[in-house]
Amino acid sequence: MIAGYFGGTLDHIIQGMIDISWAFPTVLMAIFLVATFGPGLVNVMVAVGLVYWAVTLVSCVGKCSHARMGLCHCGTRYGRQ
Secondary structure, eight states, X not given: OHHHXXXXXXXHHHHHHHHHHTTSOHHHHHHHXXXXXXXXXXXXXXXXXXXXXXXXXXXXXXXXXXXXXXXXXXXXXXXXX
C-alpha cells in the first residue's frame, strides 16, 4: 500500500515483479508448486495464494494511487460532481 500511495522506485520494483509473475501461465505454475510442495489441501491453498498474489496487489496499488490523486470510486474528485 505504501508503494501505491507514494509511487517512486519501490512502486516500479513491485510492478516489475508483477510483470514477471504474469509472464507464466497461472494454472501451470500452480500445478508446479503443488508438485513441489507435495499433496494436501494446505499445499494447494499455498500454491494458489502464491500464484494469484499479483491480482490482489494490483487492485491494492490501484486503489492507493486513486486515493493519492483524490479520486473516489466513482471517478470524481473528492466525491463532487
